[in-house]
Amino acid sequence: MESFYIVGGNKLEGEVEIDPAKNSLLPILAGCILVDDEILLENVPKYSDVIAMCKILEHLGGKTKFVSGKYKNEDLLVDCRDIVYSDVPNELACSVRSSIFTLGSILGRKKIAKVSYPGGCDIGLRPIDIHIAGLKQLGCKVVDKNGYIYADGSKRRAEDVMLSFSSVGATENIMMFASVCKGQTRIFNPAREPEIVDLQNFLNKCGAKISGAGSNMIVIDGVPKLHGCCYHAISDRIEAGTFLIAGAMVGKEIVLKNASPKDNQALIAKLLKTTCKIKEENDRIIIKGSPRPQSFGEIETAVYPGFPTDLQAPMCSLASVCDGYSLIIENLFEARLKHIGELLKMGCDIRCKNGVCIVKGRDKIYGADVITTDLRGGACLVLAGLYAEGYTTLNNIELIDRGYFKLEEKLTALGGEIKRIKCEKKVYNCY
Ligand code: UD1
Numbered sequence: 001m002e003s004f005y006i007v008g009g010n011k012l013e014g015e016v017e018i019d020p021a022k023n024s025l026l027p028i029l030a031g032c033i034l035v036d037d038e039i040l041l042e043n044v045p046k047y048s049d050v051i052a053m054c055k056i057l058e059h060l061g062g063k064t065k066f067v068s069g070k071y072k073n074e075d076l077l078v079d080c081r082d083i084v085y086s087d088v089p090n091e092l093a094c095s096v097r098s099s100i101f102t103l104g105s106i107l108g109r110k111k112i113a114k115v116s117y118p119g120g121c122d123i124g125l126r127p128i129d130i131h132i133a134g135l136k137q138l139g140c141k142v143v144d145k146n147g148y149i150y151a152d153g154s155k156r157r158a159e160d161v162m163l164s165f166s167s168v169g170a171t172e173n174i175m176m177f178a179s180v181c182k183g184q185t186r187i188f189n190p191a192r193e194p195e196i197v198d199l200q201n202f203l204n205k206c207g208a209k210i211s212g213a214g215s216n217m218i219v220i221d222g223v224p225k226l227h228g229c230c231y232h233a234i235s236d237r238i239e240a241g242t243f244l245i246a247g248a249m250v251g252k253e254i255v256l257k258n259a260s261p262k263d264n265q266a267l268i269a270k271l272l273k274t275t276c277k278i279k280e281e282n283d284r285i286i287i288k289g290s291p292r293p294q295s296f297g298e299i300e301t302a303v304y305p306g307f308p309t310d311l312q313a314p315m316c317s318l319a320s321v322c323d324g325y326s327l328i329i330e331n332l333f334e335a336r337l338k339h340i341g342e343l344l345k346m347g348c349d350i351r352c353k354n355g356v357c358i359v360k361g362r363d364k365i366y367g368a369d370v371i372t373t374d375l376r377g378g379a380c381l382v383l384a385g386l387y388a389e390g391y392t393t394l395n396n397i398e399l400i401d402r403g404y405f406k407l408e409e410k411l412t413a414l415g416g417e418i419k420r421i422k423c424e425k426k427v428y429n430c431y
Contacts, residue, residue, distance in 0.1 A: 004394040004408060006385035007417035008367055011289075013252040014414045016243055017072060018259045019045040021236035022403040024198040026098035027172040028233060029053040031199060032078045033060065033105035034180060035206050037228030039078045043071030044233075045405030048398065050076075052096040059092055060085045060106070073405070086110040090147060094119035096402075100128055100169060104177035107140060107153035115149050123374050124333035130163055130170035137161045138174070138181055158183030158222055166191040166303045171218070172199055179208040181222040190218045193304040194263045198234045205229040237263040238310045239404060240285065242379045244268070245314040246411075247287030248276045249321055249387050254414060256285045266307045270296040270315070274322060295324030295361060301331050313339045313380035319359035320348035321387050328357040339377030342370040346384050346392070367392040372399045379404065386416050395423055 020043055029050065032039050044050060044066070054064040054076075061084040069075035086106050093099035093116035106113040117128070132142050132149065139157040143150045158181045161174055171190040176199075178185035190196065192214050200213035206229050209221040240259040247254040248271050261268065261280035268278055268285075274293035279286040296319070301309040309332040319326035320343055330336050340350050340357060345368040349360040367390035372378035378400035385392030397420070400407060408418045 001395070001423040002397050003421050003423040004382060004385070004397050005419045005421050006367070006382065006392040006394065008386055008388035008390060008392065010250070010386070010415050010417055011252040012246060012250050012254055012386070012411070012414040012416055015255040015257055016410050016414060017257045018235045018240045018243070019073065019405055020233035021195060021198070021238070022047050022049055023168075023238070024195045024233040025050055026053055026096070027101050027176070027195065027199045028202045028231065029057065029078065030098065030101035030105045030172075031176050031203055031206070032057065032080050033062070033083060033102060034108045034176060035226045035228060036081055037226070038081070039206070039228050040230040041076040041078065042069055042230065042232040043073045044076040045073045047403055047405055048401045049096050049098065049403060052092070053098060056088055056092050056099055056102060059088070083109055086112050087114040088116055090116040093117065097126070097169070100131060101172055101176070103131065103149060103151060104135065104173035107135065107151055108177045108180040111152070111154045113149070113151045113153070117147050117149070123336040126333070130165060130167045131173045134161045134163065134170055134174040135177060138177060138185065153177065156181045158185040160186045160188065162188045163190060168193055168196065171196055175199060175203070175210060175218060175220060178220040178222060179203050179210060180224070180226070183222055185220045185222065187218040187220070189216060191303060192216070194234055194237060194260070202231050205231055234263075235260050235283070238308065238376070240264055241267045241308065241311045242314050242383070242404070244271055244278070244285065244287050245311065245318050246383050246386065247289050248274050248293055249289065249318050249383055251276070251287055251289035253286065253288045256287070258283055259285045261285050266305060267311055270299055270307070273297055274318070292363070293318065293322045295319065295322040295326045298327035298329070300329040309333060309336060310376050312336065313376040314383055316340060316343060316350065316357065316359065317380045317383040317387070320350065320361060320365060320384065321363070322361035324361055326359045326361065328359060330355045336374070338373035339380045342373060342377070342381055343384060345370055346388055348384070364389055366390055369393045370395070372396040375399050375403045382407065382411070382418070386411070386418070
């Protein structure tokens with residue numbers, strides 16, 4: 001087990017390069033299963049979730065290999081020509097939520113699939129009923145038994161699919177399966193996140209015929225087979241958002257390179273209320289923090305283009321040090337507020353009921369011994385530690401490695417004092 005040792009109080013200044021998006025790379029890796037050919041994914045950070053997906057591909061008979069390329073991170077070579085198996089066992093599926101994305105692609109490639117219920121961050125129930133309803137609509141027989149989804153896609157057919165909710169994962173699963181179903185499938189009420197558009201672009205580069213991603217209807221004309229390609233995933237808007245929030249809390253001037261201003265508009269609108277200064281360029285965002293940020297008012301998480309649930313936790317840290325009260329409402333995941341208990345240990349003033357939090361900003365918060373509760377909750381505690389008076393020990397940081405690559409090195413380069421250390425003692429996680 002590892003921990004971050006953080007000494008608070010330093011102002012951050014300099015440039016940081018935002019990595020390709022975890023939430024794009026994971027469905028793209030699932031999409032590789034459909035492709036009977038080699039794929040080169042450029043500049044892939046070794047997020048532990050990416051490594052977990054590679055293990056799933058290898059279990060199925062695929063090959064994955066990091067190779068040097070022209071970017072900061074290595075490229076990832078994926079070869080799914082020899083996919084022979086069609087099952088994802090529990091021990092592999094339980095380490096990563098995106099294991100469920102393989103259901104659509106295994107079915108597309110092998111016509112049958114046996115995939116365990118997925119794991120991932122403990123932020124709520126996270127059912128998969130919408131994924132299953134969509135696949136059934138496309139002619140699959142699906143049986144849910146002993147923690148596994150058994151699916152038969154041999155009688156697949158293109159159809160109209162209406163999602164009861166714009167689920168990101170369900171949209172991606174259905175898109176992947178439909179891309180190799182003969183005929184035209186239309187997905188109504190799909191998720192519109194930038195990562196959905198990225199998956200469309202990746203699949204189209206492999207020869208799929210998909211249009212409309214990012215709008216309220218996706219049209220997929222099935223093709224018999226996909227071919228290999230070289231692809232570069234979009235920039236991670238949640239990592240960019242995390243650095244922007246850091247900028248509003250402890251930033252002198254931070255320049256985010258390879259960031260997408262257009263994908264972060266909901267956040268930028270709120271941050272501007274704190275009186276920080278933000279300059280948007282083509283693929284850069286520059287933020288200058290103000291000496292005492294003002295409250296941003298309220299945020300309410302929603303599907304894209306609403307305020308991202310993944311940035312709710314970091315916003316709790318910002319709210320805790322703003323001048324005034326802030327209201328934070330988590331609408332998407334019922335158990336995504338566990339970081340609040342840790343923030344209280346740092347002297348934050350937060351009241352919380354039924355997903356609604358009232359935060360009274362304080363000028364000072366204090367370092368403490370705290371625990372990473374989930375990926376983004378971990379990022380929230382890192383930011384609080386960088387602001388706090390004194391030092392913070394943040395335990396269980398393996399959860400942060402799921403979706404931030406070398407976070408401590410990036411923060412250190414900006415002037416933050418944060419070190420990765422071995423955790424000597426037993427960590428009691430009461431959740
Ligand atoms: C993805 C992201 C995650 C982000 C979330 C919302 C990945 C790997 N993860 O997760 O970082 O926080 O989108 O932006 O891309 N739901 C159902 N039934 C279903 C599917 C979902 O009820 O079959 C509910 C969920 O419980 C949740 C809501 O819909 O309340 C949103 O979930 P969804 O959009 O599917 O998120 P994920 O794909 O799991």
